[in-house]
Amino acid sequence: MNDKSIKSALRFPLFCGTALAICCANPVLAGEEVLYGDTPSWIDQASLDTSAIDEGPSQLIADWQHWLEDGVVTTYADNAMRIDNPQALMEQGTISLDWLPDKGDLTIHRVEILRGDERIDLIGSGAEFDILRREQGLEQRLLDGQLTATMAVPGLQVGDVLRVTRSVTIDDQALGDEMQVLQFLGSEPWQVGFARAVVSWPADEDVYWRVEDHAGLAAPATENGVSRLEVVLPLAELPEMPNDAPWRFRRNPVLRVGTYSDWQELSRTMAPHFTEAADVAPDSDVVAQARAIMAKTPDPLHRAALATQLVQDEVSYLLNGLDGGNYLPQDAGETWANRYGDCKAKSVLLHALLKEMGIQSQTVLVQTGGGDAIPELLPVPGNFDHMIVRAQIDGQDYWLDGTSAATRLANVGWVPPFYYALPLSAEGSDLVQMSQREQTSPNLVMNVVTDYTAGIDLPALYTLEMEFYGPQGAGFRKLVDEGDEDSLREIAKSFAQGQDGSAVSSVSVDYNEEKALGMLRVTGITSSDFEWKDGRLVLDADLKPDEAFSASRAKPEWRDIPVATNGPLRNHIVGEMILPVGMDGFVFEGPDNIEVRYANTRIVGANTLKGNRFSGAVEVVQQLGEIGADKLPEVKREVRRFASEESRLLAPEDMVWRWQLDRKELDKRSEPILAAYEAAIEFAEEDDYGPLGERAGFLHDIYRFEDALLDLDKLVEEDTSAWVLQWRSNVLHSLGRTESALADLQRAYDLEPDTDVALILGERLAYAGRTDEAIELLESLPVSDEDSAYYAGIYAIGTGLSGDVAGGLAIMSEEVADKPLNETALNYDCWYRGLFDTGLDGALEICTRAIERASNSTPMLDSRAMVHYRMGNFDAAIEDLNRVLELNPGMAASLYMRGIIRMEQGDRAGSDDIATALRMAPELKAQYARHGLTVN
Structure with missing residues (x-):
């Protein structure tokens, strides 16, 4: 723990989500000067x-x-730190101590340096603290009146020990004679020489205390009229807890000491401040606002929603902690006149409005994080960090938050995730559970239309519309008002990121004030979601969300720990897919309707296939809460059942692929997609070349190599990288511009000397007739054992192309002998034998072993087909090539080889195979010709 850790160890929450360091509080006689x-x-x-x-x-x-004594809490802290290194010298070289002058004093007792046997008293030598008023949270609208005493420690050196002791007193105006201490208790692996936490008080004071069981603290000892609690630190390391456990199981140990006997006393003693602050004169502006709301509607719930909206929209947030403001609220009239206030001020104003309208309400304290633990804690104000209003209308609780945003009649019934509330009342109240209920209105409605009109093996156009309600939607108001195009482009980037073929053509936002509805509309292009599986193009049509429920209570010590569930939330998602017109035979497999409940989650969905439209809708409702560990087996069974209900859309078996279309038809289908890419390029930021790269990729995929090259030229010029250079090299290679392709590949390797790039370069050099350069490059490479099979294959091909066919075969034979089970080594050996028409005796056995070892057998089947062809086994070769094309219909090399064999057999279908293959990969003609494989 450093000095900052010490401060955090002495913290207790204030209302409205801020915190106050007890070590920085002040004396009975408040003062703005540092005392010594x-x-x-x-x-x-x-x-x-x-x-x-x-x-x-x-x-x-x-x-x-x-x-603790007579309403005053004095906190003493003693910290000694050895300065072991320059970093520690920098961190400890300036002492900063904070306090609130309206509540007490900061007194310095000691600032000294220990250097060997020397003890240097800095205060005695005349060193003093400077005082700064620093509103560090002003940008978050936090004005707490805190003062900071600072001292740049004179003469501090590496090897010294710096020791600082000080005390701070707190006489909180809001608490009166009541007192509280919240002391964080550090645990191992924190290392410290001596550490402890002590709380003491006169034995005749009524003081209560509570701490987590892990601290193992005994009852206070009383001696000479003083009761004393002492905790030796650090505590033993906290037991590991599952991340999905409720917060009460995961919280850190805190020693809580206070003078409130129960929650009722805490409620009763705090209530007068808020009751008084909510009183307004009959002729006040607050009353006028209440009457104006009443004139709009007779419905009390609608009135409550309008009052909450008024406080949210017309009163800005400002935490004013000056003059006791941490717990004391601002008057309702003052809040309305100033048009600013913190959660207390806003809650008091809202309470005043509701009271004037005859709606029963109370201000209540809540904890915004980990509120499920509240009932187990000692009743003290420091347990809470926020205030809201509880309204009771027609027998139902409504929890109204003046510091939130976008409350409307549709969402006024939403229950915030705070678990418990403490109503402040004159008679005193117990904690009230904030019972969750299913939201009747959504947080999010999303509609996405995906247009596959051009073809299901081409990118799809999409329109995405999202509606955000409540506080999340309110954020769109600023976006709309500012009209910031850069923000819209950032949104576009986030949608396109990490998805091949994706680009955003437009982004627009809007905000509906009446409904507090933020709207986002995105148009663009996305890669096809159809995947080739088992001889069919298949789309996972599962519109239900991630059904994983991985909660585990396998460890014996976790067996009784519940699982916390997220919420509250209600999302509605609708997806519609426009399929190609005239492509009949789509089949939907899966349930038409889905309804499931598990772990405080309800999911309802429906799927429909009609004509060329496929649609799916799903609604997900989650509730905050928890489920008992004993319920986990039942929940997991339900989740597994739900997950097993697969939904998928199967494309027609006789579908026509893009490479089977003639140039004119493919270009016609591609026009809308290219127009969308053009719009995306224009919409993108000046230095965002993502959409340009995606268009180049699409042009490459539809075999418009010259057009792709134009985009790649710009990418190389504006956004050079080894990857882009390698890509352009591949396009140039397809166009037969060998020397330019090699130059780009060499440049890519120079920029990023990657072994894989070098191997491609070596092979390309060899095929270009520059075998000496290829061999020299390959022999210069460092090769790992993992890469050796791939390396051997390329080295063998280079050797064979140099004229030493036997030498290449020997290279592969040696590699296979060294790695007899390696699928890559076996495949290259098979491929080399077929490619160079050599060593065919025993070649089929090697090829078959490669196929048997492979997880993806398409390259191995293609290699064996070459061997079959060389051996004159044309039918066997065709059979292997057909199998390859079943597994991977777009494998141009296999299609080309099948075309050659068919042509030799007199089958005219071979010319179609060859034409299609060369449309996809025109470089195949020259490459195969080097091995005597030409079209007659």
């Missing part, structure tokens, strides 16, 4: 063994002691 004085008499000062300060952890002392 002796250590209080009640302090048990920690001793520092100077003979051992050079050993052990760098933090030598971390001592916290609290004294």
